[in-house]
Amino acid sequence: MSSNPPGLCCLTGVKHEGPVTGEIIDYHGVEAYVSGDKTSKKVILFVTDIFGHVLSNAQLLADDFAAQGYYVIVPDLFGGDAIPWTPFEKLGDVGLPEWLGKHSLEVIEPIVEKVLGHIKEDFAPTSIGAVGYCLGAKYVIRLLGEKKIDVGAIAHPSFVTDDEVEKVTSPLIISAAQTDPIFPLENRVKTEEILTKNGTIFEITVYSGVVHGFACRVDPTIAVAKYAKERAFFSQVAFFAQHLK
Structure with missing residues (x-):
């Protein structure tokens, strides 16, 4: 498997604070956080981690992409049942395996597909990119493999299979992250081998000094971690600018 199932490391990190510029709307029956210029012909579908679209971390990242000229849609993948932000000492009470059982591929993928279909109908974008963090990375990979989006960006992926990468x-x-039991060195190497064999245009950057979740839940008071998060974001922006036409 190119990345392993989620674990407790998917629940750790720091909640980010700050004013947001987007809004929560009903998007064709799916609650979503949206941000940016609706007239933009470049749209990003933002597929979240297990904390969902209501966590400020996801909203602030969506606003950052919107500030680069994209219209960003962050759908609720979990029907109002995202994992609540939980203090570290209470992580054992979250019940992650049971929660994942309720929010399987068969439940989440139809939501992603529905939102993507309406994006294409509503905005007729010249190109569509998708960004996915942790759990959300799986759905970006699947959309890429089915050629339903044009460009994908993922960070510290989980639940991605070799077969899914084979189609990209x-x-x-x-x-x-250099330290990541969900996407360790051997999985990164295997992913690179598959993408190289496919002739895929790809970029893999490994950041030292950070762990799984860094691209969206890093502690901004730690200089090396803050740097990694910001560099990952701007690398995604640059990649989109190059390939989203």
């Missing part, structure tokens, strides 16, 4: 031939950027 469209541009993909991966941001990885």
Whole structure:
């Protein structure tokens, strides 16, 4: 498997604070956080981690992409049942395996597909990119493999299979942590081998000094971690600018 199932490391990190510029709307029956200029012909589908679209971390990242000229849609993948932000000492009470059982591929993928279909109908974008963090990375990979989006960006992926990566031939950027039991060295190497064999345009950057979740839940008071998060974001922006036409 190119990345392993989620674990407790998917629940750790720091909640980010700050004013947001987007809004929560009903998007064709799916609650979503949206940000940016609706007239933009470049749209990003933002597929979240297990904390969902209501966590400020996801909203602030969506606003950052919107500030680069994209219209960003962050759908609720979990029907109002995202994992609540939980203090570290209470992580054992979250019940992650049971939660994952309720929010399987068969439940989440139809939501992603529905939102993507409406994006294409509503905005007729010249190109569509998708960004996925942790759990959300799996769905970006699947959309790329089915050629339903043009460009993908993922960070510290989980639940991605080799078979899913085998189907990816469209541009993909991966941001990885050096220390990550979900996407360790051997999985990164295997992913690179598959993408190279496919002739895919890809970029994999590994950031030292950070762990799984860094691209969206890093502690901004730690200089090396803050640097990694910011570099990962701007690398995604640069990749989109190159390949989203």
